[in-house]
Amino acid sequence: MVAAKVGVLLPKSGDYSSIGTQMEDVIRLANDHMGGRMTLVFRDAHGDTESTVTALEELVIDEGCVAILGPLIKTDVMAAAETAQALGVPLVALSHAKRPTDAGEFVFRGFMPIxxxxxxxxxxxxxxxxxxxxxxxxxxxxxxxxxxxxxxxxxxxxxxxxxxxxxxxxxxxxxxxxxxxxxxxxxxxxxxxxxxxxxxxxxxxxxxxxxxxxxxxxxxxxxxxxxxxxxxxxxxxxxxxxxxxxxxxxxxxxxxxxxxxxxxxxxxxxxxxxxxxxxxxxxxxAFSPAASRPGVENFVESHRSVLKRAPGVLDALVWDATHLVGEAVLAAGPDRAAVRDELKEVKLASPVAGGGHFGEDREVARDLLVLTxxxxxxxxxxxxxxxxxxxxxx
CATH class of the missing domain: 3.40.50.2300 (Response regulator)
Structure with missing residues (x-):
């Protein structure tokens, strides 16, 4: 079975390139953890709205991606969300930007809004x-x-x-x-x-x-x-x-x-x-490396072993978002509308950032930690x- 293509929009240049590299490493690690069920195709989205839209169109039209992860930078998010909705491809935004899901039913958010x-x-x-x-x-x-x-x-x-x-x-x-x-x-x-x-x-x-x-x-x-x-x-x-x-x-x-x-x-x-x-x-x-949640200990250990650093909340949010997309793609196959429908139904057994499924608003329904x-x-x-x-x- 050929792994379905999933596009990833991250800053690979500009002021946020280091964060983009960090997120790319986590997405690759998460995909490996799922047995490489997705073929990941990365494109640069560094805050230039026009180039981000062009990159998204290339991922969908030229590469045939069935879903999109990203973007991160808030100036890119709404333009990407509207484009994904117009193209009929599920997009899981990795951003705190205000309500990207307002663009339509193909748009989800994998981060933690204020x-x-x-x-x-x-x-x-x-x-x-x-x-x-x-x-x-x-x-x-x-x-x-x-x-x-x-x-x-x-x-x-x-x-x-x-x-x-x-x-x-x-x-x-x-x-x-x-x-x-x-x-x-x-x-x-x-x-x-x-x-x-x-x-x-x-x-x-x-x-x-x-x-x-x-x-x-x-x-x-x-x-x-x-x-x-x-x-x-x-x-x-x-x-x-x-x-x-x-x-x-x-x-x-x-x-x-x-x-x-x-x-x-x-x-x-x-x-x-x-x-x-x-x-x-x-x-x-959403995350603490000392949290008593199932899956956190293994996530921390694999992170330290492969990426040689301790994970933070950004890593945990991206890890769970990648797993949500991976599960949906596995169940739906190459049909984009089916991937959208599966994203609404998928449930992770052990989310490390407390968000195992999307709510009706297509935001991750997240059980946050209370820390002191x-x-x-x-x-x-x-x-x-x-x-x-x-x-x-x-």
Whole structure:
């Protein structure tokens, strides 16, 4: 039986060529893992929309590919999606770009959109930890604004509330003024309270100039859609402004405020960078090499053995997407419409990134991991152990 041709659109030149090479290696490894059931045909898609469309047309018309994996770069994705729909070839986009599936029924997405992460995070925060009232500190970028707005919508849909939202410059390194705004610290309106706190400090032999007003808003959690490198700085500013985060308590009766994030927090560097301020913080991701999911251990071992590096979430997402296409092609044969139909039905037994099938919206229905900083490592979140109830003496 001749292996069906599957086209792959990845950046092989330009600024993202290193990521394209990384993804190509994973796709080849995944195909080998499936016994080479696909003949892979690679083409360059580096952000030039016209050349990407031309490459896609060549893959379908000249090469006879029955499905397409990619592209990656968001400027390429919608043009590729519309072209694939017009040509009647299934395309599984490997991108976070907004809703490529809107192009039509031949277009799927194999990556993890932001709204999927936010839905999982909010579900956990409100259903598992009982948080109801939130603040948001976000970078004032397109991504940060979109994440903040999506978070608020998800919280309000579940009956919670976002009572304060503060944007900050993406170039900032000192976030104390932003943390002060989050806490509603109007030193003019609260002058009498501030003077009293300074007098109390002086009476206790403390430096009154170091006194800060406590936050005037009560929050259960603070959402920070930024990278792990920035989170430590933001957390430090929040602690300075007397938010009770991580292991820090401004006073012994302070109630902990949970820090919440997305998969950009999932890096071991957050532990050292954030110190005690990020302990017990919670974030979501599709993959962790230490996850207890079936198939993860073998995936990590083969990755290290063949590619000589540890896999990350990008590798895991591409691995699962390649397996979804491979399973569909095996079942459908050379008919493109049949491949499309099989993509809607295929189910992976052991997806390493939590996404074993496509939902009705042709997005991967993904079961995300909830992760937390615990001591000197990142671990899967576990509910607090309950104290055993003593049995009554008969």
């Amino acid at each position: 709204r999927q992460q936010i839905e999982a995070l909010v579900s956990h925060a409100m259903d598992n930890e009982g948080l109801r009232t939130f603040g948001v500190m976000f970078p004032d970028t397109g991504f940060g604004t979109h994440a903040a707005e999506s978070f608020q919508a998800a919280v309000e849909a579940r009956g919670g509330s976002v009572v304060v939202s503060v944007g900050y410059s993406p170039e900032a390194t000192d976030f104390r003024s932003d943390a002060k705004r989050l806490g509603g610290k109007d030193y003019t309106a609260r002058a009498a309270e501030y003077a009293r706190l300074q007098r109390d400090a002086e009476e206790k032999g403390m430096d009154p100039s170091k006194v800060v007003l406590p936050p005037s808003v009560e929050l259960d959690g603070i959402f920070i859609p930024d990278s792990w490198k920035r989170v430590g700085l933001v957390a430090s500013a929040l602690a300075y402004e007397e938010f009770a985060i991580g292991d820090f308590r401004p006073h012994r009766h302070a109630q902990r405020v949970a820090l919440l994030g997305l998969n950009a927090w999932n890096n071991p560097g957050i532990v050292e960078n954030g110190g005690g301020y990020v302990q017990k913080s919670v974030f979501v991701d 900083v615990a001591g000197d490592s990142i671990r899967e979140w576990q509910p607090p152990a309950l104290d055993p109830t003593p049995s009554e003496t008969p």
